[in-house]
Amino acid sequence: MDFIITFLNGLSLGGVYALIALGYTMVYGIAKMLNFAHGDIIMVGGYVLFVFVGLTGEPILAIILAAFLCMLIGISMEKAAYKPLRGASPLAVLITAIGVSYFLQSLAQIIFGAAPKFVVIADLGTITLGSLVIPVYSIVTLVVSILIMIGLSLFIKFTKTGRAMIAVSEDKAAAQIMGINVNNIITVTFLIGSFLAAIASVFYLLKAPNISPTFGSKPGIKAFTAAVIGGIGSIPGAMLGGFLLGIVEVFSNSVPQIAPYTDAIEFLILIIILLVRPTGILGKKRREKV
């Protein structure tokens, strides 16, 4: 019985990791950069929810506003910090991303202070199935994240923009020659990534309703790990990596003797996978031409 609940909790945490990992993996696949500020978009989403749930008392409205503002910040971040560096060395972009991350964290601390804020979006309670007491948020998280992933896959496969995204990720120069506006595609990617991060912040706050300026860094690192495990650049890989990491985390937390080593176990999995399959589970092998 405990096993079922733990498994469900793992899937729901994994769903959240997968959503965030998608943001990392899509940006990497299309813009060929690691957006380390991605985790902090979750934090921004959390604070927007904090402000608007407090102001309006309307969770749905607050979620829509959070998604909207996260997307706005996502594209402004891209336009202001990353676009001028298009063509610069990957290292410069990486350092910029870390800078943006610190900028967002410090900004949040200046505006909201260092003390954590508590955000109750909605108290969903629990449902009882026989002897199982299941928290509703984990079901909601799992179902919604799976729906979003299906939607995203359909979007990428069947829309013009989605196919353009695949084209850009496969060969930027060729895509440009074929008339695809690469800059627009990158903007759309950041838009989608930030939307997913906003949704992830909702799920996080349903689970642990606490928000602080550094709130996004740990989930960010975990989701990045998930993206690398799954194969960075690969969308199904990010989902797989997210679920895998979520389940491992919840299960190792549920054994008291192993719990202190949860993080170590997760990163050990990363190391092993990188040793066995350097491109991740579903990552494409690239042949270097000399």
Add this chain to the structure above:
Amino acid sequence: MKNLFKKVAMVVAVTMLAVFTVSMSGCGKKNTEFVIGLSGPLTGPAAVYGLAVKNSAQMAVDEINEAGGLGGYKFKLVAVDDQHDASKVSTNYATLMKEGMQASLGCVTTKPGLEFKKLSKEDNVFFMTPSATADAIPEYDNGYQMCFADTKQGTYSANYVNDNVTVSNNKIGVLYNSQDDYSKGIYQNFKAQLASKFTLVEASFTEDNPTDLSSQVELLKDCEFIFLPIYYTPASVFMTAAKGKVSANTVYFGCDGLDGIDTAIQGFDINTIPQEVSYLSHFNSQSPTGAAAEYISKYTTKYGKDTLNQFGASAYDCVYAIYGAMKKAYDKDNSKVTPNTSASDMCELLKAEIKGGYTFSGVTGTNVTWDASGYVNKAAVKYVVKAKSE
């Protein structure tokens, strides 16, 4: 040949410059005030504690100065930011020494505090930490604590449970942060001291702000008494996640880290938690009377409620305790206690006073004394933050 000469000349010049600069910084500065140093997390995730300490220590210093200081000299507080990061402490310590630190509050949090302990030992600088609770903090004889050391909190709590708690299934739950020395220290001592009639159900997490505690709730859901030696932020997350899973009759019981759970988290309403929430501490942030109430009203008028917690109250007491011991030494021989007394001489004077039966009464306790190891002796206060909801 000419080139070699040039190189040698350069080396000599640079060395001279370095020697000159060092000697300048060494003796150039003369204090005009008594300088008390402090390193704490003024930014970052633990800033709420660092700011409370800095604000309160400054408040005490201002009050002492308004009352005339000591021997006509004023006091000055120098606070530097360590972001709860032990690697920043050595730079901070150097800055403080440069500023002429004569006595110190050490570090606010334990990990940086362990670093500070080593550095201050070399120069023999007296420190009394308001809130670094690790047992190892007062290891050397220049270090003192105003807070209970972890051992005492874990032991006091276990003794309380052994004597007062009855649970139908004999299960006592504990949730601790396995990457935090504070939390782990209390947990280990609690475990060691807990009577064998109880079965200890353990759960742990690994982050300062955990984002998922679902497995921990599953582990602890059958316990009627859950010990929470953690800070209030993760505690609020746990209590929220445990709603509907843990019985409303369960008692949550923590240590001083839970102080502020009802006031310091903006947006968190403790009354939405059905269970009883209580903790063992030395400062009651809702104290209606006495020195504590006076401190609370002064602090909140000046700095608001956001950072009101026991860390600050303890820091306020540290400054007064250091001042009190200095005053005693001054009354005995006023030529020895001046702003230019070296840190090491000051340390010896303060130690002699404290070992010679100095007692202190303040916000966090009355008739406070220190034992030979530097641990504080004072009464623990059991404080129920919120009774069980009816």
